Amino acid sequence: MADGGSEPPGDTTSPKMRDNSSQTNSDPSKILTSEKNCFQIPKWLFWTFAVVFGIVAMGLASFDIIMEVPSYLGFSPNRVQASPSDIMQELGIDGVILFRQYDRNDDGYLSIDEFEPLAHRLLESNETATYNLTIDEADEVVTIETLFQPFNLSTMSKDLDSFFSGDVNSVAGLKAWKKPAKEWQNFGAMHFDFFMPPDPTLLESVGNVYDIITFHGADLMTGPLSSNRYYPSRVMDNEKTLVLLLEMFHPRPFIYMRFQPQGSKAVVRAYNDKYVDIVFRIHAEFQINEPPYYPFWFTPAQFTGHVILGRTSTEVLDFHMYVPTDKRLNVDLEWLNGPREAENMEVDIGFIPQMELRNTAPSIHAYNGGKDNRETFIEKKESAKETAVKSIKWKEEISFQKCANKLEVAFYPFKEVTYHNFTEVFTKARKENKLVHQEKFLSTWSLVADLEAYKANKEMPELALSAERSLEAYKFPVEMMVIQPDGVVVHRTNANEFLDEGHEMSFMESGFDDPSGVAYLKFLKEGLRLAEEQKATHTAEL
Incomplete structure (x- = not known):
């Protein structure tokens, strides 16, 4: 299967709102x-x-x-x-x-x-709520610094100057977002306790995924949350630290996403008797417009990173949280250009070069040498931080990448199937005589931007041909395809068609299973049938 989508589905025919x-x-x-x-x-x-x-x-x-x-x-x-x-x-x-x-x-x-x-x-009684976390005098304090480069407008597929006539109301917030809301902020070490596993026994093992933010809102029965709103819902006490961290980028973060994947998860990467290294994956989004402009949603692919804490949550040795930049595109954009969400929603996708948070130095006592450090910027001490981290002898540890893979599977169960790079999957498929999924298929995914680059690769003609065939079959922002080892597409569907089929499925067809999962299996079986039919026709012609 090749997910050839470069952007989420949406209606691109909506009218423009006039400037108020x-x-x-x-x-x-x-x-x-x-x-x-x-x-x-x-x-x-x-x-x-x-x-x-x-x-x-x-x-x-x-x-x-x-x-x-x-x-x-x-x-x-x-x-x-x-x-x-x-x-x-x-x-x-x-x-x-x-x-x-x-x-x-x-x-x-x-x-x-x-x-x-x-x-x-x-x-919401506190639609513009501000959360203040007091740093206790007995706690340690850590300075978190924001590293931010604004969104690259040129990476969007839509030309904003020609797509809109007159003033560009809907993207006003995006164009104006040139710097972070806060350059730095101090936190208490105890504030990072929310990263810790709820079950203390998980501190004695590695690789077990747990929730740090559990979402209890939209589900298969209720559907997604509304996009026609501006202000985040009130959060629980143990979630305030995450809100404050995200507010360093922009004042209106939503830690409860409108769509899947929702929530935030973590996994213990390493531990000893004094410290624990926790890798996390956070899904959050930002509402970057205010009335009277229509809502504009800025949704990074994910926030990932790690934090090294004292096991008693009294010390922060290292903290790093960021939006990955290893892909050509890493932000989903959705906005309204009219009053009705179903009719006036626009979508695009683009790239933000840098959106990250780091601690400037290991945490220090709130009161040190008679000085109150709670409101003081702790100067950068990268060498001291690196030395402290490298000196740790872990009792047990696994790689960051293994943790990232476990978190990905926890959010996307279908990722239990190995996904190969588009550049290698067809060669592997020819060797194993499989279609491009587990026993009968090999799986891959790609952005349209990547396919365009592969198509232009004159040094790898077979890859270029496979990319060209996928692009020829591509008709919608998000596609699923069943492809022969030679790159011929035998079956395809787009996201809207796929979701509609799942929604229209009767209870007798899906039972207690997720209708989307049943629809996906049906899609694969049909692809396999068409591939076998194509193979039989080809054999008969020979």
Whole structure:
């Protein structure tokens, strides 16, 4: 199988939102001159968000808003109007500005799609929450430094200058993100305790994967979380350290992803009686736009790295967390260009050269020689850090790559099958007389950008031909293909077709199994049948 996708699926026909940014800071009273400032809400939302309206009822009671039920929902409209002076008197400038933020098209109405992110905000008591972790006087303190190079816009498949007409509202946040939110921040050693395994016995073995962030939101039954929102949900106390680390890049990280893979996992790489080396893999994303711009989601492929901690969590010897840059593309981009998620979602993929965090030096006592170090930048001491790490004698250890492989399989169970590089898989397939998956197949995956490079490789004509054939069969951002050893594609499907088949599958077909897994097996079997049929036809012709 060759996953020839370069970007996630999505609708690229959405209209462009007009620029409201120039009006955001204008005199709020000027927006009250209209006789019909409207707020479109269906009646069922009054039950769903009863608490919200209980909180804001006093403000809305006299707001010059028309509570208008959309006719397409089959309800009769109810209208309540007040004068512009009542609006300003009851809500004040702040209330008017809040309304304007979510009135994306500046038409004086809040449609259902405009109201949805506001509902998320109102239902969260701390939509702009700031988490402060106190460093105890008896703790050790470590300085974490941000290393950041902005996203490379030229790596996107879409030409932003020609793709949009006029101002590029939706990508305003992406273009403006030139530096990290924080250059450095101090943490207490105890704050890194959340990396430790919940079961202490795992500190006496290596290679066992465990959860550090467990996601209990969207699943096969509920589907993905909404993309039409701006503010992260409240997190648990033991998750605050991760949020603060990610906030060093951007102020709005989401540690609960909208889609799979969700959560964060870790594995003990090495240990002795004093220290433990933990390798982790974190899946998180960032909302880099704010109202009135439509949401823009920035999703790195992963954050990986390691941390060496004292077994009692009182010392941080080494910490490194980063987005891998060994692939041509490493960030998924999704944004709305209109009010409806299903119709106006755009997708692309690109590359960020550097997005990482490191400790400047091993942790030191919060109070050292009568000096309070909790707010002090601890100067870089790379040589001291390297010496300290190299001097450790581990009781048991495995390689970083082995840990990374275990974490990958934990997030993607299908990775239990060995995936070979595209550059070698066809040679291996010819030798073993297999299709390109386990007993009957060899597996590979590739980015379209890689296939284009292989196609142009004149020094390896067989590889170039296989890449060319895969590209000829490629029709969608994410593809699955069954390919003969000579590079001929015998069966293919794209991500949308594949997911639709899984969703349409009856319970009798899938039982208690994941419908996607059943659909995948069906896809492979059909590919095998077509390959055998092709082989028989070729033999008959000879």
